Amino acid sequence: MPNVHVVPSGDQWKVEVEGGAQAPSTFDNQDAAITSGTTLAKRLQVELIVHGKDGAIRMRNSYGNDPRDVKG
Template identity: 60%
Template sequence: MANKNVHVVPHGDQWHVLREGAHEPSSAHDDLEDAIAAGTAEAKQDTVELLVHGRDGQIRMRNSYGEDPRGVKA
């Protein structure tokens, strides 16, 4: 599923790594850190953005591993 951003989202007591538009997670983890590591690897592989959601559903962190969609240059 290239070109689809990767999201880390809470699901019950676990954290799921989920591609935009997917119905099933690509992986499930007990620890947030493990889910972020798995999501980062997927995002880097496909040069897309990683978005990490908190338990409240709000985006807590985002990293771009390809073309930055916001076009911000440091």
């Protein structure tokens, strides 16, 4: 299942699904993109990957398909 990414796009932010499974959505700020991306990742039960302005990964959250025997 493809993951959901929040990525910079000029002065805006996009929510993209890996492999182009869905057209990207564009937002004026990162917080709005993260909110939308979280909703989508939960619905698809995949990982949300948030990138910073430099493109580096800032945050990852998984919303499904986690192994059940993880210790911690």
